[in-house]
Amino acid sequence: MDEKEIEFLIQLQSTDYEIDESMKKEQALFSHLKQIEEKLERTKEDFIDKKGKLKNIKKEKMKGELQVNEIDGKLQRHEEEKYKVKTKQEFEALEREIATLEKQKDKEENYLLELMEKEEELINLLPSLEKQLNTNEEKSIKEKDSSNNQLAYLKKNREAWIKKREELFSCISATCYNQYEQLRKTREGLAVTMVKDGVCMGCNVKVPPSFIAQMKRCQTVHCESCSRIIYLDKREQN
Numbered sequence: 014m015d016e017k018e019i020e021f022l023i024q025l026q027s028t029d030y031e032i033d034e035s036m037k038k039e040q041a042l043f044s045h046l047k048q049i050e051e052k053l054e055r056t057k058e059d060f061i062d063k064k065g066k067l068k069n070i071k072k073e074k075m076k077g078e079l080q081v082n083e084i085d086g087k088l089q090r091h092e093e094e095k096y097k098v099k100t101k102q103e104f105e106a107l108e109r110e111i112a113t114l115e116k117q118k119d120k121e122e123n124y125l126l127e128l129m130e131k132e133e134e135l136i137n138l139l140p141s142l143e144k145q146l147n148t149n150e151e152k153s154i155k156e157k158d159s160s161n162n163q164l165a166y167l168k169k170n171r172e173a174w175i176k177k178r179e180e181l182f183s184c185i186s187a188t189c190y191n192q193y194e195q196l197r198k199t200r201e202g203l204a205v206t207m208v209k210d211g212v213c214m215g216c217n218v219k220v221p222p223s224f225i226a227q228m229k230r231c232q233t234v235h236c237e238s239c240s241r242i243i244y245l246d247k248r249e250q251n
Contacts (some may be wrong), residue, residue: 016231
């Protein structure tokens with residue numbers, strides 16, 4: 014591996030870094046878009062759920078009111094019947110029926126009060142939920158537009174980097190390239206790294222003076238700690 018090929022590898026590493034970063038940003042934007050959709054969907058579901066509950070409560074309340082009215086009708090008829098009964102037993106039976114109906118009425122009225130409280134709570138809550146839904150929809154549209162613009166920019170920019178990578182690839186031998194790719198796989202995407210102040214920037218381990226001398230002679234050197242291809246900071250070349 015000569016000096017020129019090492020330079021090509023350095024450029025390739027820089028190019029791959031830009032491509033990798035672009036992919037990370039793209040994935041982050043996709044994840045952000047998904048979160049926006051999920052948040053908006055949760056707001057919609059909550060609003061629809063609360064509207065459905067209010068509708069059901071209104072139905073239940075109407076049903077309860079009809080039952081109370083029906084009980085009131087029976088109580089009124091029984092009160093009138095009290096003046097028509099002829100025996101004590103009939104009167105007592107009528108009184109027991111009235112007592113049972115009054116208990117039922119109390120139960121229905123208590124249930125109606127609970128429904129009215131829930132109804133009032135939902136009536137007060139729904140406008141704020143609807144406002145929040147509209148706000149989230151507007152925000153979602155803006156954030157989607159912004160994210161899609163960023164995605165388009167990243168794609169265009171990455172295509173330029175990929176084109177440059179193809180040009181660099183053609184300048185590097187197959188053996189050298191395969192070695193580079195293997196190191197990228199095993200070293201978290203960083204195959205080529207600088208030595209600065211005598212320290213490998215890939216693993217922060219000091220490089221032996223003999224390795225420094227080899228790099229000054231433009232020889233290919235691997236860090237004895239992390240195995241990455243290392244090169245000298247230009248300020249340390251002399």
